[in-house]
Amino acid sequence: MAGKFLMVGAGLSGAVIGRHLAEAGHDVTVVDARDHVGGNCHTERDDETGVMVHVYGPHIFHTDDSEVWDYVNAHATFLPYKNRVKTTSRSEVFSLPVNLHTINQFFRATMRPDEARDFIATQQADTSITDPQTFEEQALRFVGRDLYEAFFKGYTMKQWGCHPSELPASILKRLPVRFTYDDNYFFHEFQGMPEHGYTAMIESILDHPGITVKLESVFDPEQAGDWDHVFWSGPLDGWFGYELGRLGYRTLDFERFTHEGDYQGCAVMNYGEVDVPYTRITEHKYFAPWESHEGSVCYREFSRAAEPDDIPYYPIRQVAEKALLKDYVARAEAERGVTFVGRLGTYRYLDMDVTIREALDTARGFLSCLDRAETPPAFFHAPL
Numbered sequence: 001m002a003g004k005f006l007m008v009g010a011g012l013s014g015a016v017i018g019r020h021l022a023e024a025g026h027d028v029t030v031v032d033a034r035d036h037v038g039g040n041c042h043t044e045r046d047d048e049t050g051v052m053v054h055v056y057g058p059h060i061f062h063t064d065d066s067e068v069w070d071y072v073n074a075h076a077t078f079l080p081y082k083n084r085v086k087t088t089s090r091s092e093v094f095s096l097p098v099n100l101h102t103i104n105q106f107f108r109a110t111m112r113p114d115e116a117r118d119f120i121a122t123q124q125a126d127t128s129i130t131d132p133q134t135f136e137e138q139a140l141r142f143v144g145r146d147l148y149e150a151f152f153k154g155y156t157m158k159q160w161g162c163h164p165s166e167l168p169a170s171i172l173k174r175l176p177v178r179f180t181y182d183d184n185y186f187f188h189e190f191q192g193m194p195e196h197g198y199t200a201m202i203e204s205i206l207d208h209p210g211i212t213v214k215l216e217s218v219f220d221p222e223q224a225g226d227w228d229h230v231f232w233s234g235p236l237d238g239w240f241g242y243e244l245g246r247l248g249y250r251t252l253d254f255e256r257f258t259h260e261g262d263y264q265g266c267a268v269m270n271y272g273e274v275d276v277p278y279t280r281i282t283e284h285k286y287f288a289p290w291e292s293h294e295g296s297v298c299y300r301e302f303s304r305a306a307e308p309d310d311i312p313y314y315p316i317r318q319v320a321e322k323a324l325l326k327d328y329v330a331r332a333e334a335e336r337g338v339t340f341v342g343r344l345g346t347y348r349y350l351d352m353d354v355t356i357r358e359a360l361d362t363a364r365g366f367l368s369c370l371d372r373a374e375t376p377p378a379f380f381h382a383p384l
Contacts, residue, residue, distance in 0.1 A: 002026050003370070006226075008219045009233030011039025012355045013342035013362075015205040016071075017231050020363035022210030029227075030206060031217040036199060037206060039233075040311070041352065043197030048258060049295035051285045052197050056311065057252060057301065058268065058282050059198060062186040063353030069190040071356060076201035078192035079290055083185040087270035089150045096270065097185060098147060099178040106150065113179040120144065120177070138169035143177055154274035159303045159314075160250065166318070193287060224337055229366070229376065233342035235312060236328050236383070239335075244328060247347055248305070248321045249312035255300035263298050278302050315347045325383060332378040339366065339376055346383040 003026045007014035010032035018028040036042050040056040060083045063069055072078065085096040094102050103109070103116050111119060121127075124144025132138040135156060139148035152172070156164045184191075194201045206213055221239050224230045232239055237247045255278070267286035271278060278300040285293045306312050315321070325347055332340055341362055343350045350358070362380040369376040 003228040005029070005228055006031065006219070006224075006230045007233070008032075008230060009039060009342065009344075010034075010037040010202070010206070010213060010215070011233060011342065012041065012202065012352060013233040013345070013359045014231065015202050016356055016359035017341065017363045017366075018211050019205050019208055020360065021367070022208045024367055026210065028208075028211045029214065030211060031214045031219050033216065033218045035216050037213065037215070038199040038202045040313070041198040041202065043199050046258075046284075046297050049285075049293055049297055050291075051293050051295070051297045052288050052291070053284045053297050054198075054282075054287060057254065057299070057313075058284070058287055059352060060186070060191070060287070061193065061352055062188040062191045063351075064188045064190070065353055065357055066190070067360070068353045068356045071360070072194070072201060075204035076194035076196065076198075079195050079288075081191060081193040081287070081289065083191075083268070084183050084266065085185050085268045085270060086266050087151060087155075087272050088276075089272040093269075094151070095183045096151065097178060097183075098143060098151060099183055100181050101183065102151075103147075103179075106147065117179045132169045134169055135164040135167035135172050137165075138172040139164065151272050153272075154276075155270060155272045155279055157274055158277070158279050160316075161303065161305055168318075195288075195290070221338075227337070230338045231362075232338055232340050233345045235344045236325075236332065236340055236347050238344075239338070239340070240328065240331060244331075245324055246308065247324055247328070248316035248318070249310075250303050250314040250316065251306035251310040252313050253302040253304065255302070257298055257300070259296045259298060260294065261296065263296050312344060315343075315349055317347070321347075322384075329379070329383055335378055336375065338378065340379055340383075341381075346379065346381055348383060 005021055005026055005028050007018045007030040010030050014030050018030050022028045041059050042055045043052055044055055046053050087094050087096050094105060100116055104111055125142055126140040129137050129141040132141045139152050153164055160167055263283050264281060268280055268282050270280045280301050282299045284297045340346060342355060358381045365380045366376050
């Protein structure tokens, strides 16, 4: 017997889960408060320049998950793209992540890989730090004060709104240091961009006779009883009306501007110094290098604490937030008829490939629960 299921949110989580359930013969409705599908992955053509713009900031697809790669390629043509980030510091432009070119340029040297590795380990790294607990300790332990202050400290203070000594070491563990001239920001096997943007890809995922999409539609959790089951990709605390308080997020403000010709010659230019108010400038035509445009669309990116009406981007997950999260998870696990999914629903930072992987796993797990006549859990991927 076909079930009647609701996806709240037309981003990756809602689209992938909805498609999987529709293909299994169920009736699926997808609602979203915005006037477009795709969530924060939304892309659209700029009328003035023709550039494909990542409206809510750049999204670059990278994964080692071959099933996920095959999945997205079934709904879009992915073209090769390598993310090569630059950063301005000390009135110079350097390559990120920190690599052999960065090290040699910064220290005015011509070291070979083994020489650079030994130089960082013996002359830069703070070996007195044996068990780094904070972002700052992690940086000092592995790259030393000079590189830390040039490339990480100021950027991190602007991005997170606090001193790096207040952040966990795990944040920096995602940023590699390379002793080769490889400046590809990511190291995954599969990397690329959808030729016609992410919104077209997600529209393809949602294009199924068993799926109804309703945009500019705000869902009230009190309406949950109208459905056999709800998949909620909105904020976890929002499901409960923020009764225990709000989980903390960082949000982004974008200062959009156009330029005739090339503005900066690359897709992403970071600004590591704290006296520059923005964290980076993105030039969007470089996210589609197979296209040619005379004009350019750029975003200056500013990070700040999210207010209630802002779009939440990055969960903070510091001590106070983790304590509040634990309370919300306990309440969520007592709920019936709802499963919390995605970045907001599980209060975790998720890359796109992980979001899709978890959505596929959730859909399969849910269908398995139906087959066994078991009550589906509130979380197939626990936030804690």
